[in-house]
Amino acid sequence: MESSTNWVDTTLDLNINLFHRPNKALKRESATISGEVGESEVKLPVKQEAGVLMEELNRIIAENKKLTELLTILCENYNSLQSKFVELVNKNSENEAAAAAATLISKKRKAECEDYNNPNMIGFSGRAESSSSDEESSKIRPKESNNNKAKISRACVRTSPSDNSLIVRDGYQWRKYGQKVTRDNPSPRAYFKCSFAPTCPVKKKVQRSAEDPSILVATYEGEHNHAHPSPAELSLSPNSNTIATPRSSAPAPSPPPKSSITPTVTLELMQSAGTLAMAAEDQTKKAGDSPAAIQQILVQQMAASLTRDPNFTAALAAAISGRVVDHTRIQKW
């Protein structure tokens, strides 16, 4: 992947190289400063050495500044792209809802219906109630639009047609509290509450698309008021994912839709997790049934999936650079 190589290039090279060659660099620099080429830095006066160190420190600070600026620019670009994408998605869904409005009797259910049935909407449509000018949303959910501005986002997940369970893997822990057959859709709608934190207000509705039963539509209401459960925590609980079929086991937790924008990432990660599992399966078949080979492949796949995750690489880089800085501070001061 391109992104992973970029991460390694920018963060690791810039940070670690600086600190991996401090002795050589210092020796060279201090030698040129003192004018004694070929002599070791041992002969340098302490003051000069301190000066060299200060120079080095300044250089690092300047570099850090540059990196921060680059990061800011990157973030800005990312945000603008993101907002454009959200805009496009909203426009698309609004247009199609308006087109369908002429043909259906109830305005309110029409809009919902159209969103659910649109097979193009693989991904999500996140909406803050205030953002849309449509009176429909206020008609549909007058309570939320009034006071607490519950964020509503939607995620569509394609599943295999034979799989009739209402499973949407989003990494959170959900407890099913109801199921209903709605009027405009023959498949039942399942209702879930976030059960990871007792006070978490987030709810989720999962229903198959009426037109394409292989598409699961998950509607999230509200925002999680707790941290995302770690994989370890999830592995402790049997229902780490949305489970509508009794106690089916579903692995591979992935980051959740924290905001209305995140679901895309979630789905992408889920997809990559899926392809990863398939790749691992393929390789396992190729490798035969040797347990050692299987284990090695699994380790490789896990490592690959971790390095592909920008969050992980960022955290790793931060941890490494933090340690390196600490280390050099201890050494130098």
Next chain:
DNA sequence: CGAATTTGACCGGCGC
């Protein structure tokens, strides 16, 4: 036996 799911009953909003 405890926890999670299922499912019918109930409640409130909305349109007629």
Next chain:
DNA sequence: GCGCCGGTCAAATTCG
């Protein structure tokens, strides 16, 4: 006021 409908509750059931 009545009926329809979506959402929620809670007792019953299921499963590890």
